[in-house]
Structures are given as C-alpha cells and as structure tokens.
Amino acid sequence: MATAERQDSRTVLVWLPVVVMAVVAVVDLTAGPGVGFLPLVSLGPAFAGLAGTWRRTALIGAVALLLCVALGVYDGIFETRRGYTAMASVAGVTVAGVAAAVTRGRREAELAGVRSIAEVAQRVLLRPVPRSAGPLRVAVSYTSAVAEARIGGDLYEVVASPHGVRVIVGDVQGKGLDAVETAAVVLGAFREAAHDEPDLTAIGARLERSVARELNGEKFATAVLAEVRADDRTIVLLNHGHPAPLLVRHDGSIDFPRPPAYALPLGLGVHGGDPPMPYQVDFAPGEQLLLYTDGVTEARDGAGDFYPLGERAAGLLKETDAQAALETLREDVVRHAAGPLHDDAAMLLLRYHRH
Incomplete structure (x- = not known):
C-alpha cells in the first residue's frame, strides 16, 4: 500500500509541471496581458526539479521559455520590460531547478548505495x-x-x-x-x-x-x-x-x-x-x-x-x-x-x- 502511494505521488509530480504551464497559458490567454500571469510559467521548471532528472528539468525549462516568448508576443508585452522580466524569471528558475535536480540525484545515488550495504548487512546478520x-x-x-x-x-x-x-x-x-x-x-x-x-x-x-x-x-x-x-x-x-x-x-x-x-x-x-x-x-x-x-x-x-x-x-x-x-x-x-x-x-x- 505504501509503495502504491509513493508511485501515485511520483506520477503526480511528473505531470504537474505540464499541467501547471497549460493552466497558466489558458488563464493568460483568457485574462489578457493586463493581469500579469505570464511569470507563473516558471512554476513548470520549478516543479520539474522536485522529481525529474536535470535533463528533464532543463527540457521543461526550455519549453517554459518558448511558451513565455509565444505568450509575450501574443500579449504584446515585449514593448515594455515586462516581457523580458518574465523571460528572466523563467530562465532563473530553470537554472535553480536543474541545480536542485543534480543535487537530489547525487543524494539518491548515495542513498541507494547505503541501502545496498544495508541489504548485505542484513544477509550477514539475519541470515x-x-x-x-x-x-x-x-x-x-x-x-x-x-x-x-x-x-x-x-x-x-x-x-x-x-x-x-x-x-x-x-x-x-x-x-x-x-x-x-x-x-x-x-x-x-x-x-x-x-x-x-x-x-x-x-x-x-x-x-x-x-x-x-x-x-x-x-x-x-x-x-x-x-x-x-x-x-x-x-x-x-x-x-x-x-x-x-x-x-x-x-x-x-x-x-x-x-x-x-x-x-x-x-x-x-x-x-x-x-x-x-x-x-x-x-x-x-x-x-x-x-x-x-x-x-x-x-x-x-x-x-x-x-x-x-x-x-x-x-x-x-x-x-x-x-x-x-x-x-x-x-x-x-x-x-x-x-x-x-x-x-x-x-x-x-x-x-x-x-x-
């Protein structure tokens, strides 16, 4: 039961970046440029860094950046600093998410090594x-x-x-x-x-x-x-x-x-x-x-x-x-x-x- 719950949680985290970016895009297209939802596209790479690899986080970040540019052009906000600020926000969060994913990956590898040692210890101790x-x-x-x-x-x-x-x-x-x-x-x-x-x-x-x-x-x-x-x-x-x-x-x-x-x-x-x-x-x-x-x-x-x-x-x-x-x-x-x-x-x- 616990294993199934962990698998379900991981599935949610895998799809969450895509869902969040899709919701932000729909809301931005519906509400118009005056509301200022565009920087929230950066939530995609932020959530990707929680569960995905650094490569997947970078890919989500690239998609988020392209989405930000497309929505910015559609909203016509590149005539002001708002469009460039939104792009900088997405790029910054992507870099942070990639760094977090790299660190988490190393820790997971270390944990896997510790678990393998524990399994050997169990076979020796509790045969x-x-x-x-x-x-x-x-x-x-x-x-x-x-x-x-x-x-x-x-x-x-x-x-x-x-x-x-x-x-x-x-x-x-x-x-x-x-x-x-x-x-x-x-x-x-x-x-x-x-x-x-x-x-x-x-x-x-x-x-x-x-x-x-x-x-x-x-x-x-x-x-x-x-x-x-x-x-x-x-x-x-x-x-x-x-x-x-x-x-x-x-x-x-x-x-x-x-x-x-x-x-x-x-x-x-x-x-x-x-x-x-x-x-x-x-x-x-x-x-x-x-x-x-x-x-x-x-x-x-x-x-x-x-x-x-x-x-x-x-x-x-x-x-x-x-x-x-x-x-x-x-x-x-x-x-x-x-x-x-x-x-x-x-x-x-x-x-x-x-x-």
Whole structure:
C-alpha cells in the first residue's frame, strides 16, 4: 500500500509541471496581458526539479521559455520590460531547478548505495533460516519500525547442532545502528556456542560473557533460547527477561509457558541476580511454538489496545504451510496497528512436523 502511494505521488509530480504551464497559458490567454500571469510559467521548471532528472528539468525549462516568448508576443508585452522580466524569471528558475535536480540525484545515488550495504548487512546478520531443521518446520517474519529499513534491533537464528536444534529470538536495547551492533554481538556468540556447548545453560552463560565483554555493560538484550531434540517430545527453554513463547496445542488451545523465575537480560549479569534456569515443556508432533519480540504484543490500535496475540494465534492452525501461516499473522498485526509499527517485530514459528 505504501509503495502504491509513493508511485501515485511520483506520477503526480511528473505531470504537474505540464499541467501547471497549460493552466497558466489558458488563464493568460483568457485574462489578457493586463493581469500579469505570464511569470507563473516558471512554476513548470520549478516543479520539474522536485522529481525529474536535470535533463528533464532543463527540457521543461526550455519549453517554459518558448511558451513565455509565444505568450509575450501574443500579449504584446515585449514593448515594455515586462516581457523580458518574465523571460528572466523563467530562465532563473530553470537554472535553480536543474541545480536542485543534480543535487537530489547525487543524494539518491548515495542513498541507494547505503541501502545496498544495508541489504548485505542484513544477509550477514539475519541470515535466512532453514525451512526445516531436525523434526521442525521453521518460518520467520521480521517487520522493521523504521520506514524503508530492512534491519533493526530484533534478532533470530536457528542452528541444527549435534546436540539438537537450537533457536534464539531476542530484542536488543535501543534502535538504529547501535542496536544492530548489539544484535551482531549476540548472534555471533550464539552461532558459535550453539555448536560447541552441551546445553542451553552453557550457551546462555557464554552469551552473557560475550555481551558483557564486548559492550561493557552499556547495552543489553532480552532473549529466549530453545532446544529441540529428535524424538524427545519436549522443548527446553531458557529465558533472559524475554516475553514468554506461545504454544499452540493439537486442539487449538493456547499456552504461554513461563519460566520458573525471571532472569535479567543478557549484558546485565554484572548487576547480580540469579542466572536463568532451563525448563521443559511438552512439545509433540503437530504442535507449534511461536517465539516473538514485544513489538508484536505491544502493537496498539487506534484505541490504544495492545495486540491480543493469545486470541489471534489460533489462526496458525488454519494454514498448512508454516510461512503462509506466519505471514497471515503478521498481516493481522499490521492491520491491528492501522499504520507503521512503533517497534521492530520479529516472529519465529516452530512446527513439530514428524515423529
């Protein structure tokens, strides 16, 4: 929808110079030379400089200048200074419009370069997750709160390790490039630890050390870690101050398996407190676990009400494809917010597929 609106706005700006000059010409011919509408022909190249290239702006300026001369001759105003003043106005605005178009073109090229770098950064930081891992089908959704951004402060990863499928979903403090830096630290440590460490407790401790060492206690990240082993029919969770996952049972019932005790987020271990304790939850074939960030549950509608995830998540049972089910849920969150989200929203869906 936003893309269509931007396309419509650009189409209006493209045709606006021609329409404006045509209107000025008609009004000038109708009202006569005494009204003094002729200098308004310069609005053509002025509007052209807003959206067109410098070549198109110069072309519109040349057309405006010819139109000014034709109308000036028809009105007979070249016998006074008015005709030459109108031509000077059109020429001056054309030069200014060309200069503005050149500057805007350079900035757009720079922005395109920055976006391409951001896309590479996203592929490195938030790599595509596997569609299947062990007994699981996996789907992921990420919606950035920053317009046109494709990366932000939420993170996720799925690693098929010798110890089982390890998963992380997290939300780092802050926004922008600082948040991306923190997310990179957490993901880098998790990807390495997920292959090496024997259990989630050791992975969590390793993440805590990495975040504390790299960020000097100035940043933190909430995160929930999960581990699924083949034929175990349980999932092990480790929660570092993150919203509890959502579990969809066979019969469509919803549960939010909460930790026995809440622990501090990653990076705040230096302030004391007990480390998080892992806990097991029954997880059988045909059931689904949704890990998400608070950008989902804190999405507000026009009345200020939060998104009712527990009520809407039953829709995950309606789609046979995991990615299609998660995309339907994401669209529902966006509709509830009735506009851009105020925080990044990441969701990762795990479907226990086979025995």
